[in-house]
Amino acid sequence: xxxxxxxxxxxxxxxxxxxxxxxxxxxxxLGLLCGAAGAWARLSRFxxxxxxxxxxxxxFRGTPALIQLFLLYFGGPQVGIQLDAFEAGVIGLGVNIxxxxxxxxxxxxxxxxHGQGEAARTLGLSxxxxxxxxxxxxxxxxxxxxxxxxxxxxxxxxxxxxxISVVELTYTAQRYIGSTYxxxxxxxxxxxxxxxxxxxxxxxxxxxxxxxxxx
Amino acid sequence: xxxTRPFVEIRHAKKSYGSLEVLKDISLTVxxxxxxxIIGPSGSGKSTLLRAINDLDxxxxxxxxxxxxxxxxxxxxxxxxxxxxxMRQQIGMVFQHFNLFPHLTVRDNVVMAPKLLKGISEDAxxxxxxxxxxxxxxxxxxxxxxSQLSGxxxxxxxxxxxxxxxxxxMLFDEATSALDxxxxxxxxxxxxxLAQEHMTMIIVTHEMEFAADVCDRVIFMDGGVVVEEGPPSxxxxxxxxxxxxxxxxxxxxxxxxxx
Ligand SMILES: Nc1ncnc2c1ncn2[C@@H]1O[C@H](COP(=O)(O)OP(=O)(O)OP(=O)(O)O)[C@@H](O)[C@H]1O
Ligand SMILES: [Mg+2]
Numbered sequence: 001x002x003x004x005x006x007x008x009x010x011x012x013x014x015x016x017x018x019x020x021x022x023x024x025x026x027x028x029x030l031g032l033l034c035g036a037a038g039a040w041a042r043l044s045r046f047x048x049x050x051x052x053x054x055x056x057x058x059x060f061r062g063t064p065a066l067i068q069l070f071l072l073y074f075g076g077p078q079v080g081i082q083l084d085a086f087e088a089g090v091i092g093l094g095v096n097i098x099x100x101x102x103x104x105x106x107x108x109x110x111x112x113x114h115g116q117g118e119a120a121r122t123l124g125l126s127x128x129x130x131x132x133x134x135x136x137x138x139x140x141x142x143x144x145x146x147x148x149x150x151x152x153x154x155x156x157x158x159x160x161x162x163x164i165s166v167v168e169l170t171y172t173a174q175r176y177i178g179s180t181y182x183x184x185x186x187x188x189x190x191x192x193x194x195x196x197x198x199x200x201x202x203x204x205x206x207x208x209x210x211x212x213x214x215x
Numbered sequence: 216x217x218x219t220r221p222f223v224e225i226r227h228a229k230k231s232y233g234s235l236e237v238l239k240d241i242s243l244t245v246x247x248x249x250x251x252x253i254i255g256p257s258g259s260g261k262s263t264l265l266r267a268i269n270d271l272d273x274x275x276x277x278x279x280x281x282x283x284x285x286x287x288x289x290x291x292x293x294x295x296x297x298x299x300x301x302m303r304q305q306i307g308m309v310f311q312h313f314n315l316f317p318h319l320t321v322r323d324n325v326v327m328a329p330k331l332l333k334g335i336s337e338d339a340x341x342x343x344x345x346x347x348x349x350x351x352x353x354x355x356x357x358x359x360x361x362s363q364l365s366g367x368x369x370x371x372x373x374x375x376x377x378x379x380x381x382x383x384x385m386l387f388d389e390a391t392s393a394l395d396x397x398x399x400x401x402x403x404x405x406x407x408x409l410a411q412e413h414m415t416m417i418i419v420t421h422e423m424e425f426a427a428d429v430c431d432r433v434i435f436m437d438g439g440v441v442v443e444e445g446p447p448s449x450x451x452x453x454x455x456x457x458x459x460x461x462x463x464x465x466x467x468x469x470x471x472x473x474x
Contacts, residue, residue, distance in 0.1 A: 119314035119373075122269060123328035123380055124304035126296060133327060137318045214317045214362065 034098025060099030108143035229276035307377030367398030
């Protein structure tokens with residue numbers, strides 16, 4: 001193993017890791033927004049909204065994220081959507097992970113004991129009040145762990161944008177292989193940096209989960 | 216004129232789940248301050264009837280009237296929501312499994328609804344919490360979370376939570392059935408206190424002794440109909456209906472055996 005090479009190139013990999021982190025944060029934020037909207041639609045009183053939510057989930061979970069990304073980035077200009085690679089990456093992957101988060105959030109909301117909402121309604125709270133004050137605070141606690149799974153998947157999933165030439169970790173590894181012919185070192189280095197990011201985020205999520213968990 | 220009307224009036228209550236008729240044309244009335252027990256075998260429709268009173272399980276036919284106002288009014292969605300929330304503020308309900316809010320302290324369990332619905336100040340909320348919790352003997356646990364309480368304590372807090380809305384009517388659905396036997400008495404005691412304060416109560420229960428002791432009237436339900444009703448002294452000692460006798464024979468002997 002060429003340790004000297006690793007020491008020479010790792011600052012560039014750190015820069016690329018920052019881009020991976022940016023991509024992760026932005027896609028996850030967008031995913032949470034889409035997930036909340038999707039869950040709200042799927043649990044709506046109105047059949048049309050429920051249908052729209054279900055359609056969103058099945059389309060985005062039913063096709064490869066890479067195809068969605070290519071469709072947006074390469075196919076977009078054809079229908080008047082001009083995005084640079086980074087923007088396309090954030091929007092494409094964010095909307096994609098939002099479909100998974102929709103299901104996570106919906107699952108947590110329906111997992112709250114039915115008697116909770118019932119008790120709130122019995123006291124005279126409106127549907128909205130009972131959701132906001134009783135069901136949601138409990139659902140949020142229930143969704144931290146499964147959202148952590150989505151977030152873990154999404155951090156790794158940012159590697160897909162290498163395919164549209166966003167200069168993040170995976171793309172950087174590929175580029176240095178082109179000039180160094182050392183794929184083992186380059187992919188190992190990228191892998192270690194992913195592992196560090198994911199471990200830190202995972203610890204954070206476990207900590208949060210323990211902090212707010214109800215007995 | 217309205218003085219002569221019953222406080223709670225159930226008229227021709229019917230309820231079906233698909234082809235299963237759970238309530239078959241039940242009519243009954245409850246006076247202000249009256250304490251009524253509903254007894255009967257499992258599946259006879261006791262909970263369904265109780266939950267129809269605050270429209271938690273809406274009837275498929277008939278009316279529920281509280282203090283001159285129909286509870287289960289047919290209204291457009293928005294108006295119905297406003298109306299039913301108003302009505303439910305006047306009807307306290309206590310569940311078999313307590314249904315305390317696990318993410319809130321005992322204090323916030325009690326005052327969340329009054330704060331939200333009546334807009335009372337923090338000071339008034341604190342006073343209200345103290346007053347209601349003292350009433351059920353739970354004042355020392357005001358800062359606890361529900362998970363830190365025993366079943367009996369949870370149920371007493373649930374009663375305080377319902378009372379904090381100052382309801383006109385209290386509904387109890389087997390409030391002590393989920394409790395360990397040694398915890399039943401503390402909850403019964405709280406309910407007896409309410410009885411002495413002339414709270415109007417409708418109590419679904421399996422505890423015949425408690426019903427005999429506390430209630431003014433006992434209603435025996437079976438198969439979705441009221442089979443027999445009357446003062447406990449009559450229903451328990453001299454039931455006129457064979458089905459009541461059957462039921463009581465089983466339950467009273469079971470009670471004897473437990474002793
Ligand atoms: N949501 C529902 N869907 C279908 N059937 C139901 C539903 N809720 C209750 N039932 C049926 O209605 C009947 C009456 O139920 P209910 O809960 O009122 O009985 P109960 O007298 O309270 O019994 P228990 O003493 O066991 O609590 C039962 O046969 C029950 O299976
Ligand atoms: Mg029942």
